[in-house]
Amino acid sequence: MEKVIYNKAKQRPKFINLLKIRMPITAVVSILHRISGLILFLVLPLIIYGLGLSLQGRDGFEQAILISKSTPVQLLIIFTVVSVIYHLLAGIRFLLIDIDIGLNIVAARWTAIIVILITVISMVLLVIGVTGL
């Protein structure tokens, strides 16, 4: 009996290529959590630079405000804030799952959809708010 199961398991096709796997939404939320975390890590030095500049006297403060108002930086800020919102919401979801809240598959799918929905809505609101459309 054990041997049959072992053979069956061996015959299954293996798709390690992430692009070929049709991922369930719960897996998408998980991988996006990692990607948004990586993005935030890469943005971190820029945030520290901005903090340092804003505390380098009056001139530095004015310069930091000026830089933060340029279009590329505004886009970067939106991108960063959306990453933070997503990473935070998905993180709260994982913490709740850790304490057995939303652990079953139906609830896990719904909370995954809610996390993505709130992120998309906040992104749209941010873009509207910043560009003043």
Added chain:
Amino acid sequence: MSVQGQGFRAWLLQRISAVYIGIYLVVASVCIMINIDNVSYVQWQQMLSTPFINISLLLFFYAIFLHTWIGSRDIIIDYVKPVSLRLVLLAAIALGIIVMLLWVSLILLSVLQL
């Protein structure tokens, strides 16, 4: 520290740092949104030199560094299989985190008024 204990300790630290970062982010965002009207340099400087805000912000960054270290370590262990490449990436990330840690400490502690 036992080998078995390492994974659990990292797992726990990841969650404790997450809770601090999360609560800090929400509280700080609300405070900023309430006082958004044209903050002057003097106000900004005075706010960040207050011991409570200064130290809690520094701890916020330290929590992020810890969280980042555990998170990137998990990602690298999952996706990067060659041991040499793993070590190079981990060393690069560790170096980056140490530099940022010293950098932000210098920035914040230089304005701290006790």
